[in-house]
Amino acid sequence: MIWGKVDSARTPPRLPPVAGPLLKRGAAKVQDYIEHVGVARVVVKKRPCEDAPPCQEPTNVIKPTLKEVKRSDVLDDPCLRPDKKGRWPAGVFRPLYIKEKPLSSLDIQACYDRQADTWRFAISALEIKVLLDICENNLLPPIRIIDDISVLSSSEACDALADVIGHFEYPIRVTFWYVFRPILIAHERHHKQDYEKVIMLKLPEFENKVREILITCQEAADLNNALQKGQAAILPWAHVLLTNAEQEYSKATLQPDYEEKT
Numbered sequence: 001m002i003w004g005k006v007d008s009a010r011t012p013p014r015l016p017p018v019a020g021p022l023l024k025r026g027a028a029k030v031q032d033y034i035e036h037v038g039v040a041r042v043v044v045k046k047r048p049c050e051d052a053p054p055c056q057e058p059t060n061v062i063k064p065t066l067k068e069v070k071r072s073d074v075l076d077d078p079c080l081r082p083d084k085k086g087r088w089p090a091g092v093f094r095p096l097y098i099k100e101k102p103l104s105s106l107d108i109q110a111c112y113d114r115q116a117d118t119w120r121f122a123i124s125a126l127e128i129k130v131l132l133d134i135c136e137n138n139l140l141p142p143i144r145i146i147d148d149i150s151v152l153s154s155s156e157a158c159d160a161l162a163d164v165i166g167h168f169e170y171p172i173r174v175t176f177w178y179v180f181r182p183i184l185i186a187h188e189r190h191h192k193q194d195y196e197k198v199i200m201l202k203l204p205e206f207e208n209k210v211r212e213i214l215i216t217c218q219e220a221a222d223l224n225n226a227l228q229k230g231q232a233a234i235l236p237w238a239h240v241l242l243t244n245a246e247q248e249y250s251k252a253t254l255q256p257d258y259e260e261k262t
Helices: 154-168 181-212 223-253
Strands: 002-005 039-042 065-069 091-095 103-113 118-134 144-146 178-180
Touching: 065 181, 091 181, 091 223, 103 223, 118 181, 118 223, 154 178, 154 181, 178 181, 181 223
Parallel strands: 065 118, 144 178
Antiparallel strands: 002 039, 091 118, 103 118
């Protein structure tokens, strides 16, 4: 609403009273109503997208984060089947499939490009779920899973330390049946790092697709509407990113001696 002075010496036009027929037609119909001699009120209607945050710099997707989940969180448990050489895994890592809903978080930001009359989008958070766990069902007695060597007696600790060396072979080889959970987890996190590298290689293509998504002010007149439409447009491309990354990573794991070299 903008107020401006007018010439008080001039006689103001005769206008109907506030309670007159104009109000019956709705207060929104009243424009330029003079409440006092010499003062005029001008009702200014806001344009759609006027309050939208302006675009000030190129939008970029942030680095995704990988969230580790357990075997109970996936549909297909790889601990329940041996590898091609008949070996049962002690630990597992794999990306989640689309049907397992791998996106833990996909948050977007929107800005309005006034010159182009379009909304542009960027990712503010991209968190991807991955399976990383120990196959305790395959580590049965006499195997002992050790989380902290300090809980062992002196004699047990000596035997357990002797088994540490066997953890750096694949499959692990132990003499005294001690298996260290932290070492198994560290091995699986090497696989996680390999998958993260694949994600980063595939990310530029995803970034380009996000930049190409343009929604006009006519299609989304406010920020909330733009965010909803942007999320719906970005989600399929996020699924393409994860599908391509999972396929690329799976190819790498099929290379000879992949596990032995990890």
